[in-house]
Amino acid sequence: MLALTQDADTIIDGCPFAFVRGQCSPSSGSVVAGQTATIFLQFDESLGVAKAPTLALNDGGIAKVDKVHPDFADGLLAFSYKVGKGQATSDLQIDHINLLKGAAITDLAGNAADLSKAAGADLGISVGLPAPITETQQPLNIESTHTGVSHHHGFDLIG
Numbered sequence: 154m155l156a157l158t159q160d161a162d163t164i165i166d167g168c169p170f171a172f173v174r175g176q177c178s179p180s181s182g183s184v185v186a187g188q189t190a191t192i193f194l195q196f197d198e199s200l201g202v203a204k205a206p207t208l209a210l211n212d213g214g215i216a217k218v219d220k221v222h223p224d225f226a227d228g229l230l231a232f233s234y235k236v237g238k239g240q241a242t243s244d245l246q247i248d249h250i251n252l253l254k255g256a257a258i259t260d261l262a263g264n265a266a267d268l269s270k271a272a273g274a275d276l277g278i279s280v281g282l283p284a285p286i287t288e289t290q291q292p293l294n295i296e297s298t299h300t301g302v303s304h305h306h307g308f309d310l311i312g
Contacts, residue, residue, distance in 0.1 A: 196228035241281030
């Protein structure tokens with residue numbers, strides 16, 4: 154609920170401003186070392202950002218504000234996450250949001266965002282793990298023959 158004062162210079166905002174959900178691009182599958190994922194945080198109203206908050210992720214990685222993809226007017230804040238060597242998890246999640254050195258996420262009235270629901274937000278991808286075989290992918294079948302004995306190893310060997 155917004156209310157303007159008599160002089161119309163001050164906005165009094167009585168609505169709580171909060172994190173709604175996290176999403177990732179790609180939206181499924183796996184990213185590996187050297188690849189980048191874009192993480193989007195959706196808030197329930199327009200926002201402003203001071204300095205540069207970062208995201209701590211459950212695989213030990215840190216995502217930095219992505220200045221290319223934000224849509225502050227629609228409450229969308231984007232982070233870029235480049236997967237480092239050795240970072241791995243079967244289910245990437247936000248561990249917490251870092252607001253260091255004066256960084257802030259606020260609504261247009263200057264109210265700090267409630268970030269309490271961000272911790273543990275599932276981003277829907279795995280990190281550092283090979284993508285699972287889908288129903289449309291079929292494993293190769295190799296059959297090897299050595300001294301007349303046929304061995305199946307899930308692959309077909311020709312020749």
